Amino acid sequence: MNGKTILVADDESHILNVVSLKLRNAGFRVLTAADGQEALEIALQERPDLLITDYHMPLLSGLELCQRLRQECSAIPAIMLTARGYNLEPEDTARSGILKMVSKPFSPRQLLATVQEVLGETAVVAAG
Amino acid sequence: MPRPRTFYTLSLIALGCGAACAAAGAGGFDSPALRWGGDALLLGGGLGAAATIVLVRRGLGQLADAARKPGALVLAGRTVSPDTGFQFLTHATDALLESAERSVADARLQAKELEIQLKVATAERQHAEAILYSISDAVLVTDPFDELVLANESAARTFEFDLAKSGRSPVDQVLRDPKMIALIREMRQSHSRSGRRIVEHEVHGEAGSRTFKVTLSSISDGDVPGGVVAVLHDVTREREVSEMKNDFVSMVSHELRTPLASIRAYVEMLIDGEADDVKTQREFYEVIQNEANRLGRLIDNILNISRIESGLVRINKQPQSLSVIVKDAMEVIAPQARQKQIRISEELTPVFYQTLADRDMLYQAVLNLLSNAVKYTPVGGAITVEILVDEPQKKVLTRISDTGVGIPPKDLPFVFDKFYRSEANSRMAPGTGLGLSLVKHIVESVHQGRMFVESHVGKGSCFGFELVLCE
Numbered sequence: 001m002n003g004k005t006i007l008v009a010d011d012e013s014h015i016l017n018v019v020s021l022k023l024r025n026a027g028f029r030v031l032t033a034a035d036g037q038e039a040l041e042i043a044l045q046e047r048p049d050l051l052i053t054d055y056h057m058p059l060l061s062g063l064e065l066c067q068r069l070r071q072e073c074s075a076i077p078a079i080m081l082t083a084r085g086y087n088l089e090p091e092d093t094a095r096s097g098i099l100k101m102v103s104k105p106f107s108p109r110q111l112l113a114t115v116q117e118v119l120g121e122t123a124v125v126a127a128g
Numbered sequence: 129m130p131r132p133r134t135f136y137t138l139s140l141i142a143l144g145c146g147a148a149c150a151a152a153g154a155g156g157f158d159s160p161a162l163r164w165g166g167d168a169l170l171l172g173g174g175l176g177a178a179a180t181i182v183l184v185r186r187g188l189g190q191l192a193d194a195a196r197k198p199g200a201l202v203l204a205g206r207t208v209s210p211d212t213g214f215q216f217l218t219h220a221t222d223a224l225l226e227s228a229e230r231s232v233a234d235a236r237l238q239a240k241e242l243e244i245q246l247k248v249a250t251a252e253r254q255h256a257e258a259i260l261y262s263i264s265d266a267v268l269v270t271d272p273f274d275e276l277v278l279a280n281e282s283a284a285r286t287f288e289f290d291l292a293k294s295g296r297s298p299v300d301q302v303l304r305d306p307k308m309i310a311l312i313r314e315m316r317q318s319h320s321r322s323g324r325r326i327v328e329h330e331v332h333g334e335a336g337s338r339t340f341k342v343t344l345s346s347i348s349d350g351d352v353p354g355g356v357v358a359v360l361h362d363v364t365r366e367r368e369v370s371e372m373k374n375d376f377v378s379m380v381s382h383e384l385r386t387p388l389a390s391i392r393a394y395v396e397m398l399i400d401g402e403a404d405d406v407k408t409q410r411e412f413y414e415v416i417q418n419e420a421n422r423l424g425r426l427i428d429n430i431l432n433i434s435r436i437e438s439g440l441v442r443i444n445k446q447p448q449s450l451s452v453i454v455k456d457a458m459e460v461i462a463p464q465a466r467q468k469q470i471r472i473s474e475e476l477t478p479v480f481y482q483t484l485a486d487r488d489m490l491y492q493a494v495l496n497l498l499s500n501a502v503k504y505t506p507v508g509g510a511i512t513v514e515i516l517v518d519e520p521q522k523k524v525l526t527r528i529s530d531t532g533v534g535i536p537p538k539d540l541p542f543v544f545d546k547f548y549r550s551e552a553n554s555r556m557a558p559g560t561g562l563g564l565s566l567v568k569h570i571v572e573s574v575h576q577g578r579m580f581v582e583s584h585v586g587k588g589s590c591f592g593f594e595l596v597l598c599e
Contacts (some may be wrong), residue, residue, distance in 0.1 A: 014390040014415050018397060025402055056382065083385035084378060104389035108396055 004119060005029040005046060009065065010038035010054040010081065014059075015104075019052060022108040023115065040068055043076060050119060051121025055082040063088065066096035077118060081106065153348065178502070247598075266340070266360040270312055274299045277355065286340075286360060288333055305331060308342075308358075310450040315344040315356045322505065323348075329360070376546065383426055387419040394419075429562040432492075436569045443574055447598045448485045450515050450526055451476040457494040458513065461502060468507045475514040482598040483524055485575055493570040496563040497528045497591050504589070505532035527592035534585040543581060544568040564591075571595070 004030050013034070020030045030060045031046055033039035037059040043051060051069070053062040060068070066078050075097025080088070083104040093101070099118050102111060260278065262266055266286040268277035276299050284291040287303050294302045300309050307329060315325060323346040330339050340360040348354035394412045403409045435441040458472060465472050502509045509531040518523040535543060542548045546565045571577040571593040583589035 012386060014419065015386075015393065016392045018390070021402060022397065053344070083382045083389065104385045105392040106389060107401075108393050109400065 003029070004050065005031065005048040006050045006052060006115065007031045007033065007039060007043055007046065007048040007076075008052045009033040009036065009057065009062070011035055011057045012054070013059055015054070015081070018108060019111065026112055028113075028115075036062065036065045040063050040072075043069055044072055046077060047073070050115060051078040052115070053078060053080060055080055055084060063092065063096060063098075066098055070096055079111075079118060081112060122123045145284055188269070221382055227291065265362075266358075268299075268303075268312070268358040268360075269355060270299050270316070270358075271355040272316065274309075274313060274316065276302050283360070285331070286338075286362075305377075311342065311344060312356050312358060315346055315358075316354075318346065328363075331360075337414055338362055339367050339387075340364075379431065379546070379561075384423065387423045387426070390419040391416050391423070392558050395530055426562070429566055433562060436566075436573055441574075443486045445484050445486050445575075447482040448487050448490065449479040449482050450490070450524055450595070451479050451481070452493055453485075453487065453491050454513055454515065454526065456497050457491055460495060461498040464499070464502050465511065468502065468505070468509070470502060470507075470509050470511060472511045475512070475516045477517050477524075481515075481517050481524060483595045484598055485595065489570045489574055493567040493593070494526070494528075498566050500563060500591070501530040501532065501589075505530045509588075519597070522597045522599075523594050523596050524597045525592060527590055529588060529590040531588040534587055534589055535581075535583040536585055540581065540583060544579065567591075567593075 006023055008016055008019050008023070008030060009032070010019070011034055016032050016034065017052060022034055023030045031042050031048060033042050036053075036057045039051070039053060039057075042048075043065075053065055053098055055062040057065075062078075062080050062082075066075065066080075069076050078096070078098045079100045079102055080093070080116070081102050081104055088098070088101065092098075102114060108111050260280045263280065264282055266283035267278070267280045268276060268283050269564075271277050275296050276294055277296065279291060279294055281291060284294070285300070287305060287308070289302050299312055303309055308331070311327065311329065319323075325344045327342050327344070328339060329342045330337050339362070341363050343359045343361070345357045345359075346354065347357055394416050397403055398409065398412055403412050432441070454474070454476060458474065462472070498511070498513070505511060512527075512529045512532075514525075514527045514529075517523075518525065539548075544564050544567075546562060548561055548565075568579045571579045575595055577593050577595040579591075579593050581589065581591050
C-alpha cells in the first residue's frame, strides 16, 4: 500500500468497479462515488490525493465537480474520463485542477500509468 | 375664335409633349406617362387637322370675296389674275390637306406603336412581379434615397409590414430591424463595383428568431449611386439540422464508447490476470457479455430508427389484435417484473377488435413501453395495461401505466427525442435513450397513430398510443 487515496467518480458502475480494482491491486486506497454530488461530498470530507472523474455524470458534471472543489478548497488534482471525444478548453482544465484527459474506451493499464505519472509530477511540484 | 396659326402652334406643342411623354413613358417603364403620350399625339394630330380646315376655309372665303369684286386679285403680295389665284389656292389647299392627312396618319401610327410598347412594358412588369412574388425568399428593393420601391409577400411576412402600404416609403419606416436597415444603407454607400455582399442575419419576429443568409446587391449605374436589392434566404432549418446532426454524432459516439469502454477494460483485466478467483472471472465475463449485448441493442435501435426515418424498412401491415400483441409482450417481460415483485394487471378487449398493423413493429413498441415501466417502477410496484376501444370514433387506445418514479415536467416534452434521458431517471436504470424515440416512430410514422404521455413525479407515468380500428 503506497498510502495515497484516490476518489473515483463515474455513474457507470462497471467502469467504477474495474478502475477501483485496478487501483486497489496497485496499492492505492480507493473511494468511489456514483454521481458528481456524492463525489463532492466525499472529496470535501476525505481530501483525496487524486480524483478520477467521468465528465458526463448526473447532478454535477465532472467539470462542475472540479470547479466546485476549486471554490470550496484548493483544487484536487484530477484525471477526467470522457466518452464524448471532445477536449475541454485548456483554460477550464487548468483552472479546475484537471491534469489529464483520458478518452473512453481506455486501457486500465495505461490509466494506472497516467495516475502514477500525475501523482509523481504533483509530488515534485508540491516539493518545489 | 382662336387664329389658325394658334391651332398649329397648339397642335405642335401637343405633338411634342405627346412624343416626349411617350418616350419618357416607354423608357421609364411608367405606364401612365405612356398613356398620356399617346393621348397627346392624337390630340396633336386632331388639332393640326382642325387648323388645316380653318385655313382652307379662310382661303376659300378670300377667293370668294375677290371673285365678287371686279379687277385684279392681290395674293401673297402679288397681283395675279383670278385664274392663277384659283390655281395657286387649289395647289396650296391640296398640299395643305395632304400634309394634314400625313400628320394625322403619322400620329395614329405613333399612337399605335406606343400602345404596343405600353402593352409589352405592362406584360414585362407583370411577369417580373409574378417571378418576384413566386419566390419563397424575401426580396427588398430600395432606391438611392433608401425608399422601398419593391418587396414581395415573403419580405412582408419576414419583417411583419403591410405590403399594400409599403410602396415608396423610407425603408426605416417600413422595417423595424435596425441591423437590416444598416446593411442596406452600407451597401448603397459602398458603391460596390463587385455589387455583392453575403451576410448572415437573425430576424427577431413575433413567432421567434429566424436565421437568414442575406445577399445584398448594389444596382448602381456607373458612378451614379443607385439602389440596393436584398434577397433573404431562410437557413434556420438548415442550421437546426446541422446542429442536430452534430449532437446526434456526439451522442452516438458517447453511447457507443460507454459499453465499449467496459468491454475493453474487463478483457484487459482478464488478460493481465487481475481477476484471480473464478468467481471474479465469471463476473467479468458476464459484464463483457452484457455490455456486448447493450452495444448490439444500441446499434439495432439506431439502425431501426434510421430505416424507419428514411422509409427503407419493409412494412407488412395485416389486421392484428392488439390484445394478442400485448399478451405476447407481457409474457416476455413477466420474469423481469417478478424479480422486482411488480404486479402486472390487464384490462384487454376481445381479439376481434383489430387494427391494421405490422405485428413485429407494434410488438417491439409495446415491449419497449413495458420494459420501461418495469425499469422505472420501484420494487413492489404495479403496472396496468389497458386497451380501450372507441367504436364510434373507430379508435383503439393502448395505455401502460406504472407506479414508478415519474418524469419531471421539464423533461416531459423531450422524452421521445433521440438519446434524451431524464437526469433523475438515468440514475435509476441504464438505457440508450432510443427506446421511446423508436416507439414514437413505430406508432406515428409507420402506423399514422398518436403517441402520448402523462406523468407525475413520485406517482408514476402513463405511456400510450391511439391507432385506427379496422372496419
